[in-house]
Amino acid sequence: MRIRFWGVRGSIPAPGPETNRYGGNTSCVSVTTAGGKLVIIDMGTGLMHLGNTLMAREFGKGAGHAAILLSHAHWDHIQGLGFFPPVFIGGNSFTVWGPGGSPKVLEDILEGQMDPNFSPLQTLKNFSATFDVRAAVCGTAFEAEGVHVIAHENPHGATSALSFRLEEAGKVFVYASDVGYPETGPTDAAIAHYRGADVLLHDTTYRPEHQATRRNRGFSSYEDACAAAIAAKVKRLVTFHYDQDYSDDDVDEIVAACQKKLQSHGISVVPAREGDELEI
């Protein structure tokens, strides 16, 4: 699997020179499978840039297909969809797996974003590409583009967000963004879901002192991410979903703090930066 980061920011896009190095776009990650297929995880503003790249390939000719895994429907995870050029080319098709418990509920959520009050597209039906919307049932594995995927529901403030475990050819990638564990730390169920991953991408929204005053928002500190990585015995930790007010220098500190905590456990740290790629 080849992983690429298109948007690594949390909550709201954060443009400006202070975010140039890590990037200011909201959550979007692409996974090119060993079989050469495409799985997209979350649809923040980074999705527009992924889409522009895809247009040079089969998606530009209306012959593209990809799976989209959606962790949850907060804006920063869906706001790129209306700006994703492949949806305007007939013949492209997408299978969307996400929360909501039923395809109808998930489709209504996506439809709400295109409401004519908010979007000139007015309805999903005005997309030329086709969408097959499915509910991701937690604990029940499904196949997406030849990858074996298991979803797990993590607490996220007053709601929840799905984490996804992707397994292909003996390699494991886990995407766990927007995670607010109880004060006791990562849950046993979460640890089991991440167990032994080659790469664990984990929410590192906050430094611990900021999380302490904003615990109700349901995000992790880098300490939570490190605790999860150690307990699940993963090989690499990817830091992700940086707070919108954190400058590149602030994120450098988060990355350095993770490296310090994980070094003795033999776990390496890969900071998610827009445009970077990671091979598993």
Next chain:
Amino acid sequence: MKVRFWGVRGSIPSPGRATNRYGGNTSCVEVRPEGAAPIIIDAGTGIRKLGKSLMEDALGDGKGTCSILISHTHWDHVQGLPFFSPLYRAGNQIHIFARQRDMHLEAVFSQQHNAPYFPVPLAAMQAEMSFHELIEGAQFDIGKARVTCARLNHPWVAIAYRIDVDRATVVYCSDTAPFSDMLLGRDFIERPSFGTLPPGTRDELAAMRASVIALARNADLLIYDTQFTPEEYASRPHWGHSRPDDAIEIAREAKVKRVCLYHHAPLRSDDENDAILAHCRELVQGDSFELLSAYEGLEIALGDGK
């Protein structure tokens, strides 16, 4: 009054090195009459940093008031509102003005704030919020400022605002297509069309154009949607955005003192914006108005308090 730009981008925020100088935040302009509460136009992502700056004054103490004029509720004009800090402080009074919709404005804004899209519902905002529904032609006062509205040519309808205060005038015209090729309203239009318009449509567009010129008449500053290059417009007249040439034409007819290019396309780089600005300045060499291009942090003093 002072006019300050906090977000100058259209459609979707565009972070990255290529937009550092003009800025990547979506639409938000602060109008600050001398010694009075701020009047904010549009609540794109630029309103987040404006909110932080306002928290240093009365709004930070829960004793502040501000008014937010919304041109229309497309995402790039409202998406910053949930991140506007003064909403989270009890005692503040926030007035939101926008064009009347099929449902009550509060219900429209609730959709953005409520589950499953955002964790904090509108009803949980600590500030006292009130919603004011407008139609084109409406005229009302915010303190000593007089506000006038006109309709723009945009899908699902946007409105332009004129603010007269401190013996000066600022006019905000975003988002709008030119008033020549297509009439944009409630219907979803899938593809461009050019050519002869039915007389009713032509008349309606001409009347809309005349009301925009009347609105902008003698303004000290006209802020105008110039998202498209002529080439982009040729394939997207149904998207509801103008070209710099359209802004210049309106500025001439309305006899404004300054016109400001605004609502830059998300992928327009700083260098491209520089080139557009240089080209437009050549076009208006013989004109009596000044031509600017909006960037985050640009502040213009007008009238009293200059």
